[in-house]
Amino acid sequence: MRGYLKGILIGAGVFFVLLGLIFLLASFTPDFQLSILVIAVILFLIAGGFIGSVIYVEKRESARPVNIQQKVEIKATDLVGGDTRAQEMKCNGCGAPLSSKDIRITDLGVLVSCPYCGKAYVMEEAPKW
Numbered sequence: 001m002r003g004y005l006k007g008i009l010i011g012a013g014v015f016f017v018l019l020g021l022i023f024l025l026a027s028f029t030p031d032f033q034l035s036i037l038v039i040a041v042i043l044f045l046i047a048g049g050f051i052g053s054v055i056y057v058e059k060r061e062s063a064r065p066v067n068i069q070q071k072v073e074i075k076a077t078d079l080v081g082g083d084t085r086a087q088e089m090k091c092n093g094c095g096a097p098l099s100s101k102d103i104r105i106t107d108l109g110v111l112v113s114c115p116y117c118g119k120a121y122v123m124e125e126a127p128k129w
Helices: 003-027 034-063
Strands: 103-105 110-113 120-123
Antiparallel strands (some): 103 110, 110 120
């Protein structure tokens, strides 16, 4: 609902509430008149209609889904943290340098066999955190 229409409806509602209060006070005079009390009740109902319509439309509009578009950029440097340079692999037993021929990928994981000391083991990568 547009702001100016909402303001007009709420202003009219407040006007009818105040007018209803005047008629309500006027009905409780020494010569009680039922017709003035009925007019006051009708004015309160009209005010409730104006204010209630604003509340109803506001709730309906707030329940509608809102389409929010966001632009997200992810750089390769954001995905990989730390040092990304290739390091030379060394044997856990003797510390000799290993080549790609000394490494096999199996069901158990990465199997390393050292050509210098003959040690064979499954390579475990240390956590990066």
